[in-house]
Amino acid sequence: MSSRNGQSDGDGADGADGADGAEATDTGGADGGPPEQLALIRETVRRSKEPKAPKARPRTWRGAAVAKELPVARVLVDKGVLHLDRYFDYAVPEDLDEAAQPGVRVRVRFGAGGRNVRGGRREGGGLIDGYLVERVDESDYAGPLAALAQVVSPEPVLGPELLGLARAVADRYAGSLADVLQLAVPPRHARAEARESPPPPPPPPPPAPDPGTWRRYGRGADLLASLASGGAPRAVWTALPGPEWAEEIARAVQATLASGRGALVVVPAGRPTARVDAALRALLGEGRHAVLTADAGPERRYREWLAVRRGAVRAVVGTRAAMFAPVRDLGLVVVWDDGDAGHSDDNAPFPHVREVLELRASRDKCGFLLGSWTCTVEAAQLVESGWALPLAADREQVRAAAPLVRTVGDGDLARDEAARAARLPTIAWQIVREGLRQGPVLVQVPRRGYVPRMACAQCRAPARCRHCAGPLEAQDAQALRCAWCGRDETAWHCQECGGFRLRAQIVGARRTAEELGRAFPAVPVRTSGREQVLDTVSGTPALVVSTPGAEPVAEGGYAAALLLDGWAMLGRPDLRAGEDALRRWIGAAALVRPQGDGGTVVVVAEPTLRPVQALVRWDPVGHAVRELAERAELGFPPVSRMAAVSGTPEALAGFLSGVELPSDAEVLGPVPIPAAEAARGRRPGGPPTGEPAERVLVRVPPGSGAALAAALKHAQAARMARGGTEPVRIRIDPLDIG
16 A cells, blocks of 8 residues: 555555465375375375465455556545545455445555565555545555455445545545545445345436425525526525425425436434425325435435435435435535534534535535525625525515514513513513413523623623624623633723623523413423423413424414523624524524414513514514624624634644644634533543633635635644644634634
């Protein structure tokens, strides 16, 4: 084995070229009688004097002939370390010539160095998995090559399209190709692989669908017509509230299949996957699409993935890992609710579904549909840049589909005797009482663990650093410090109203569910959250208390909803706090009946704040556009590109001293970050549990993102090649930067 640049890090092979035992002898004489004992002894002595072939270690293929054509295999080893992020050359034994095709899984020996050479083959090293990328006539390496040890399976799981996509993702996120492929290709399951090979032919294309509820959107019918005719439209779709979104996605998939192409839908969790799955089965019938989720189990997931790779099905719906699904003739990619944290992978190099599907749409020249009840700042940027077109209903349709939204602010709470006594405003009691006469009522309560940040006590504007505009945190009773650049702030005043007083935004009542239960003893109370997430509830009167994102769907919709403790969500120390709060509020309110059917939502938050106003007007796009303009003025993502680099103070300082950042890069920090909690374990690539850690943010203007990722990747690879043992974690475009 050799690397393509002539350096040698591994050794070859795991395959045997035969046994070394004695040959079988004839047990009969000329006349069929037993041989003479003396002849047997002489034969044994003669063979003992003959020179023996050297004993071979198992699967080194010592002395074996190599393939006559394309005898060199280029292999990507599954090491996942940046300084080995390249291909290595191996000799192809003649016996493996037929099975060793590009894309198959192989095993090779790796890591023995170049000194152990026997019979023209390098030997030694440990067995490691890899992928055969290509076969070539000769190696760029002049020394002896190790042989492929084994072809694990003749199934070509790594095609050129998937390989190219994985390489693009690795480069964008400063990661290794092997790490991306661990996310993209599911583990092999032999029983699943053996079934249905060769696969049945794909079913014929279905007819183009009727637009159905897509007619509610200005250009919804045109979108389906373009997909059905082989077009590649790109749209940011703001879905109307209600359950129709799953069927609308299914109709877009059917239109794409009608053109003879494939479609891929990625949703953030298992519950929306089940809804799109049911909608696809209702429209297309059984067996026309695959479902790729981790909950399916290794055998079923691999079987479904193989059906997609072999072309037996052309449509896929799944969660995060499905973004790499090898759909043939891809005509449409769909991502639903791109603001959900479930779309960001927690494993290196931490890719985001939206960004990966944007890459696929550009590379495959296929359609792109980003849908949600709300609108993220990134989605607004896609529209502003002209990369995608907006797709939304007119205001009349929005008013007809959305519930009535009412607010309760600090002033209302201060004047409300019921709120002071029970921490629930009078209007909330009234809405609950009226709603329970008509059906179930949803109560959304923030999760425990929302951390408050500092804000102006007068106008509630977030307190930000004068140097980098990062959020200010209270270190003790007197000092403020920026969570981004670490500078102390001793003379803060509000840039909006000139106020000098600060307040920590507080988490609301934790006993809301118990209080509601005591107030309405005859009504059943159901909870949906971390311990148990409900999928659906009946349309009978009940109180459903849920944490954000765990709200079950009610049959016929909820009669009303209470969105409590708004400050807890708006006050998180996160650049996305307002956007995320609005997304979670609209996600709950979209499950409520329309205003014409009596649906009402009460949000307990200051009504003058931008996210609250956007909820009242049901205008998530306007909120995202204004957020984007503000972030552009301050140099925040996504207008700028940003990387978070964290590690122990010593490791981080060493890394920063060796990285050559772009000339327009700005380094913010370092600032201390909390040590990993023992109960949560060590995060991938993070500092060891319990050790102090620091973080820096590196910010570059538009156009320098690729240079930043390349610089960080090069520095990390050089550091690892020198034997750096303390981990340094790099995350490009992190979701949470404070």
